[in-house]
Amino acid sequence: MNNPFPTIGAHAPLQRDLAATPPVVRLRHVRRSFDGVVALDDISLSVQPGEILGIIGRSGAGKSTLIRTINGLERIDAGQVEFDGQDITGLHETALQPVRRRIGMIFQHFNLLSAKTVAENIGLPLKIAGEARAARNARVAELLELTGLRDKANAYPSQLSGGQKQRVGIARALAAKPLLLLSDEATSALDPETTHSILELLREINRRLGLTIVLITHEMEVIRAIADRVVVLDHGRIVEEGSVFDVFATPRSETTKSLLRSLRPSLPAHIAEHLDVAGGAEIVLRIDVSGDAARRPLLAEAATELGLLPRLLHGGIDHVGDQPIGTLFVAVPAPGPGDRARILRHFNDKVSGLEVLGYVTDPV
Ligand SMILES: Nc1ncnc2c1ncn2[C@@H]1O[C@H](COP(=O)(O)OP(=O)(O)OP(=O)(O)O)[C@@H](O)[C@H]1O
Structure with a gap:
């Protein structure tokens, strides 16, 4: 069988001296409100190179706002956002462009262009960045291999299953060799078996490439399957954080206990x-x-x-x-x-x- 994880080019984390590098992301006392509704309330957290951080909370807890804050899609009212040691708080759109190129993102509904083939979708970020056709094609071929889509290069999104569409989304997010991958409920639209295979793929990518991943989800099962560390959000505040094992073994907050309930057996x-x-x-x-x-x-x-x-x-x-x-x-x-x-x-x-x-x- 072909190695599904060929060398796909050096990703930034592997070139870094991990002990000497700053966190990939650091938020300090971040606040964001919408018309008096507090979406993020004094959020401070760090994301370490190579880790998978899961952010979980119920609907409205602030997860999407938080993940959008990391790539500067969401303006904040107070606090500071650092990416790879650079303070990106309040940067103008043009100054944010090079930052965003180093952050890949995958979405619940995949966000693929329906009129473009799988290969064209994957290569799009490189085309926009002005990469030459030959280099682009070589990179796309690597990514098709990595995500198990080699035989789908010329298919259109409408011809793909949900899991295949998400694989395209992952390949596209990795095209520019990002330092960080953000995942916004990437498996929420998928059935359990497909969810499992997508989470496995993300885990493999994390392990093999050392890629740092921040994912948001409302499912503890996703956290259990893939994350190293978890942050639990409730009403815009961090109510608990720690290693996934510690939080699962000894949950302290009522929010965490309640989110875990669906995973725990109960007496028939x-x-x-x-x-x-x-x-x-x-x-x-x-x-x-x-x-x-x-x-x-x-x-x-x-x-x-x-x-x-x-x-x-x-x-x-x-x-x-x-x-x-x-x-x-x-x-x-x-x-x-x-x-x-x-x-x-x-x-x-x-x-x-x-x-x-x-x-x-x-x-x-
Ligand atoms: N653009 C906006 N305008 C007004 N209110 C907003 C906006 N974005 C978020 N909010 C509010 O901020 C709070 C947090 O929303 P957010 O979408 O971040 O939560 P979430 O945890 O991602 O929820 P879900 O799981 O339902 O997507 C909610 O009360 C929401 O209504």
């Missing part, structure tokens, strides 16, 4: 309706585990140390990057009055979250 309804809060033969627990705790034989240890046999009702271990993280619903026999306290003490020492959901008497 037919079991939940059998729960008795007053008491029963078995105590039903929700146990959250992450990192080392998730690598332990937790239930076997409980059986040995407590002398009681826990039953797994539901849940399991998932992974964020290479780190395990999970939620288990277990029923543990609690025959005597002291057992409940003994069981809780045992698990409390080992897990990151523990909740008593109730009791069951008959096996459910």
Whole structure:
């Protein structure tokens, strides 16, 4: 099989001494309002070379405004925006042009020109920049290869699937060898399988080329699949930020907890309706585990140390990057009055979250 990631020209990050370089993006105390509606409220953040930063929030949280601020498409009311060490706050359009050429962008609805072929769409930024035809064609050929579109060079956008259109969008965004790729809900219009393949492609591009990526999304699944670090926005403010693993394992803000809810298992309804809060033969627990705790034989240890046999009702271990993280619903026999306290003490020492959901008497 052909190597899908041939040498496609040196991207800027690989030529840089990472330790000596400034962040690719630095925002300091950025504010932006629209007719009294605060879209960005004192936002400070940095994007490090080579990382994938995910920005998540509900509709209206300020994500689009934030990403548009990074490439100077959005004017700000206060604060400072730096790109690759250069203060770009308040630069005129003409001064912003060379900055924007170093920032690629992909969009939810792809923004392709329908009257141009795939190859022409991809080569367009180079044509606009005045690149000679031969160099342009060579670059387009590299990008078609990189994005798996070699056999679609002469197709028109209307002849492509959503995933293929987004591949064209990615190839076009990479044409000018940007330092930074911005992704604005790039997978929101795609089905889960296509989303997965596009995220894989972005991850590969990040790994192989060292390309820095900032993406905005409203889906925690996207963050989990691709990001190294996450910033959670709510009403224009950063309510939480950290490594994806830390934020998933120990979310602090209510916004993050609520955004994570859709990814976390919950007790199936037919079991939940059998729960008795007053008491029963078995105590039903929700146990959250992450990192080392998730690598332990937790239930076997409980059986040995407590002398009681826990039953797994539901849940399991998932992974964020290479780190395990999970939620288990277990029923543990609690025959005597002291057992409940003994069981809780045992698990409390080992897990990151523990909740008593109730009791069951008959096996459910
Ligand atoms: N050009 C504009 N004019 C007026 N209000 C705006 C404008 N752009 C954004 N806003 C307001 O700023 C707030 C943040 O909007 P923004 O589009 O940045 O949020 P978002 O998180 O990207 O939302 P969505 O996920 O729905 O796209 C919202 O209250 C929005 O109505």
